[in-house]
């Protein structure tokens with residue numbers, strides 16, 4: 139279908155093209171029925187992923203001096219908004235300081251384990267800390283990992299792969315931050331810089347990897363492994379809420395707001411939350427007004443058929459982690475009936491939240507990580523809140539709201555200072 143016909147059929151596109159911040163409520167959102175959803179995975183795959191992460195725990199502790207599992211705190215933000223509000227602080231995740239420490243690290247550990255099992259070098263009963271030795275490093279050095287990234291996925295995959303001894307190549311899109319590239323080069327990762335955006339970097343990365351038999355391409359758009367790594371967060375969040383004695387009920391449901399790029403991270407979290415909390419959780423994604431690829435894909439039900447640039451939306455945003463022009467079709471289809479809605483946020487508003495979090499709570503995040511707050515504010519202001527599934531104003535007021543913070547701990551001090559200065563000026 140040509141652009142004009144699409145715009146005629148889907149009037150939301152006009153507002154998107156005008157870079158207007160929007161709240162789109164998913165008309166296909168409905169009661170969860172995962173048993174008949176015909177997905178290629180179930181809750182047992184999430185539990186399997188969690189068990190695998192536990193097997194690797196002794197290795198991770200040795201290789202990274204890790205205290206405890208790769209998990210982020212759940213911080214209460216008292217007084218920021220007139221509802222019970224928490225921040226899921228993935229900006230503080232160990233090893234790579236972003237939500238990509240979930241999916242990215244999990245996928246590489248899974249691949250490493252498969253290689254070792256296939257070569258009879260490891261069993262499930264072994265103490266995986268033996269992987270932190272030269273013999274295993276030498277084994278992994280025969281294999282290559284390739285990934286394309288706007289920055290954080292490359293950082294996560296690069297750090298974990300290099301620690302095991304893999305050769306690593308990271309294809310970076312033009313918006314990737316210089317410090318992320320430098321960090322990777324400093325640990326021996328080969329960084330290939332592209333002048334194109336993320337989607338083109340994926341095509342190039344995949345092509346280079348497919349030419350070699352010992353090369354493994356991490357497919358951000360289609361990987362079920364990445365997805366499961368993200369989904370594990372739902373089990374962890376349930377435990378954290380239990381510990382804090384936060385009850386999730388029909389009258390007091392969970393509202394979760396997650397920044398979205400290509401969709402894998404927030405999609406995996408959304409799927410996991412639906413498995414764990416069912417209809418007592420409502421998940422919203424938030425994208426930059428300049429990169430609303432998931433909104434484009436889901437609102438028009440064309441998924442990855444079009445990119446935002448096809449509608450003259452420029453994909454230029456300070457939120458580098460969300461600067462994706464074409465959404466994952468796999469994710470869009472999977473969450474088609476699970477996702478409550480999508481908000482879009484301007485760069486100026488991201489800066490406003492960034493400054494708020496530093497001033498009030500001394501929490502430092504990268505701009506992408508703050509997008510969730512727009513979702514929260516949209517739902518608090520939406521009147522009445524409705525979709526295919528009824529969500530009442532009372533449920534919003536009595537509910538527990540969780541803004542997912544997705545990155546920031548590795549941002550160098552001088553860059554963070556620059557962000558804050560820019561925030562003072564908007």
Ligand SMILES: *Cc1c(COP(=O)(O)O)cnc(C)c1O
Pocket residue numbers: 236237238290291397398399400401402403404405459460462504506507544545546
């Ligand atoms: C990657 C990323 C996201 C979104 O994840 P996608 O899988 O691309 O949707 C959000 N925030 C930050 C900081 C990220 O790096």
